[in-house]
Amino acid sequence: MGTTSHTTETGLQVRRVVISGYYGFRNSGDEAVLKSILFALEEEGRQQGLRIEPVVLSIDPAWTTGMYGVEAVHRMRLGEVVRAIRSSDGLISGGGSLLQDATSAKTIPYYTGILKLAQLLGKPTFAYAQGIGPVNRRWMDRLIRGVMRRSAYVSVRDTESAALLGRIGVPRDRIDVVPDPVMALPLPAAQPPAGGPGAGAALPLIGVSLRHWRKDGADLALFAAALGALNRSRAVRLRFLPFHTPSDAEASRWVMERLGDLGGSTAEIAEPGEDPQQMLLEVSRCDALLGMRLHALIYAANQSVPMLGLSYDPKIDQFLNRIGLTPIGTTEALDPQAFVTAMGELLDNPEQWRSRHQAAISQLKQEARRPAKQIAAYLR
Incomplete structure (x- = not known):
């Protein structure tokens, strides 16, 4: 042929x-x-x-x-x-x-x-x-x-x-x-040892994937306020995951500068390099993930990492819907207290989240x- x-x-x-x-x-x-x-x-x-x-x-x-x-x-x-x-x-x-x-x-x-x-x-x-x-x-x-x-x-x-x-x-x-x-x-076949800059073994690790969207930056300000509220409610390790460099790293740094007093929390930016499997490995190590990028959410589902999605495009809602989820917020609105409560539930009861969504995730992986x-x- x-x-x-x-x-x-x-x-x-x-x-x-x-x-x-x-x-x-x-x-x-x-x-x-x-x-x-x-x-x-x-x-x-x-x-x-x-x-x-x-x-x-x-x-x-x-x-x-x-x-x-x-x-x-x-x-x-x-x-x-x-x-x-x-x-x-x-x-x-x-x-x-x-x-x-x-x-x-x-x-x-x-x-x-x-x-x-x-x-x-x-x-x-x-x-x-x-x-x-x-x-x-x-x-x-x-x-x-x-x-x-x-x-x-x-x-x-x-x-x-x-x-x-x-x-x-x-x-x-x-x-x-x-x-x-x-x-x-x-x-990746050969996984490097877990841990990274600022690794605090006692702190729950939350992956954060953000991107520039609104020209006025009001969406990133919303997300910074919500993450700041989370820091004040409990000590966590925020690990920002730039999926598209350098723009996502710039958005992450902008938010980090506006988190306010971290208290007992830490914040850092990952540098997984350009191999997608290394970013998948980064996500696999998270206890939970807050994702704006579609593939951050897909990586989390791939590795059964409990997640909260931020919608800027219908494709986010469509993917979350396939595993029985809805966005926690959008580029227009994110309630800090609702976010803190939802993230707390993911960190405190990860197995409950997995049992609720594992069947849908397994089917997607198979198909x-x-x-x-x-x-x-x-x-x-």
């Missing part, structure tokens, strides 16, 4: 697949998506007698190759992209929030353009756990509809994304609703590899 099909010495058929997404930008969430997809394709491919050789479209191909040990080409150099797709057996688009126009009017035309290019070159295309929307410019509907209807397999990460695709004309029975791929990301399984079956 493809141009690269051959068989390895171990009897595995080789399939070369181009992967398109927001890669090489050092965003921990998107890099975690890529790493999860690579893991899943390797494992599911092997189970079906394939060795899937990925080629990643990246803004920084050398960095991507160094980080994951895979071939990468520059996502903005059309000649390189065309050559990669032409010599492949198919193209995967995903995951993450690629098809939305909230961050830029260029995002949807770029990612649908890559899909359309692969289809024009006669390659099967696959949407891998995409988050669709918001789409505020109606003329973009036809771009999305055109490439999705021509794709061999379409999966989205929530029912709202499926509903949006349905409304713009993609047949609902062709859309597979699956969890975010990061739900299946494993911890997260389904796109890789379907894609491998098609390529075989």
